[in-house]
Amino acid sequence: MVQALGRLKESASQTAGPYVHIGLTPNFAGISGVYKRDLGTAMVNDKTRGERIRVNIRVIDGAGSPLNDALVEIWQADAAGIYNSPSDLRGSADPNFTGWGRLPTDMTTGECLFETIKPGRVPFFDGRKMAPHLTVWIVARGINIGLHTRMYFGDEETANAEDPVLMRIEQRERVSTLVAPRDGDVYKFDIHLQGINETVFFDI
Amino acid sequence: MTKSRLPANRTPEIGAFFPRDRNWHPPALTPAYKTSVLRSPQRPLLSLDNTLSELTGPVFGHNILGELDNDLIHNFAGPGKSAIGPRILVYGCLLDERGIGVAGALLEVWQANAGGRYRHKKETYLAPLDPNFGGCGRTITGEDGSYCFRTIQPGPYPWPNGPNDWRPAHIHFSIFGHGFAQRLITQMYFEGDPMIWRCPIVRTINDRRAIEGLIAALDMEATIPMDARAYKFDIVLRGRRSTLFENRIEGN
């Protein structure tokens, strides 16, 4: 016999279900007066440093329909590439930028629109610079465990070409599933849960 | 969100998280839960050791909390009113896989009312709304990872899946840890509920022990006499490696 490692097991995930809005965006769900505003709806204020952008996200199922009941969270660095988190020991992030956003997809169009700034570059664990990106997390009815992916920026071709994470994708044609094209100040990111354009999801 | 919330004598941990045990969690495709069929990725996930993007995560200060946020009996009720149903306390500890309490983590909960009805425009169950029950609450864990909130026990409800599927009574939990890779949504069930083992959503989990880990224990010692029963629900997030010898280039 040897000593037991004594580890606990992570609590098993369960779907967020169709009523996730009640808990996470109650004002959107029509439950007013409990929380002043829904958390994660404002990432920036008028003092936030960096280039203002908008990110339009849709989550599309295996039949080609956008999910109108999903909840999307994004997490990103500030314009200087620093995360607003105690675990980022490299410096202080922009105090006027939360780095975290959360929105429900629209019940009719299935779209959500984040108002944010373009993040700076963050080092990979070996010191190489990653291209600017958002970490994206999706939950919904029918999704048993939250899906992690990343959104890269369509106008960052040079940085994307040397991104150590994108370089890990063996089927090169799938890299484009993580790159959102730019139109004015809007990046449009369609996330495909299934099919020939299935987005690359991460086990991180 | 501010870094000053950490006690001065504690530096944040920055080691990579232990990999998720994907056989312990439900798989994406679970045909008995029909909605998963068109919403489950079919390609393998891209495995990646954590970078700063996953090691870091948002932290929420107590300044976001209102006085009644962890009291679902009263946070939506009219003045002098309270929600209808069996009054309960739900308490426990948020731990990581090493058994260490996760401090300062935001927990958000939502649930149906005592009749099994949600306050939501897509809800179609005929059970009535309770005018004094909203169904959402939140709290932030203490230094030792402990948390507590007060609510009413939700009712079971039928849902469109098979011809006669019912959800066992449950409370939905959303949990932030210290890193975005720890992000988790799960559900809490109640000890002794015979509906648990019949539920297609519960049964998306293959390992019986993983299901048992989601069933809160009735704790009569923590009960408030003549007021509310208590259920203990500990939640475990991913643990992380020591940071001493992380895989980083020298001098970085």
Ligand SMILES: [Fe+3]
């Ligand atoms: Fe539910």
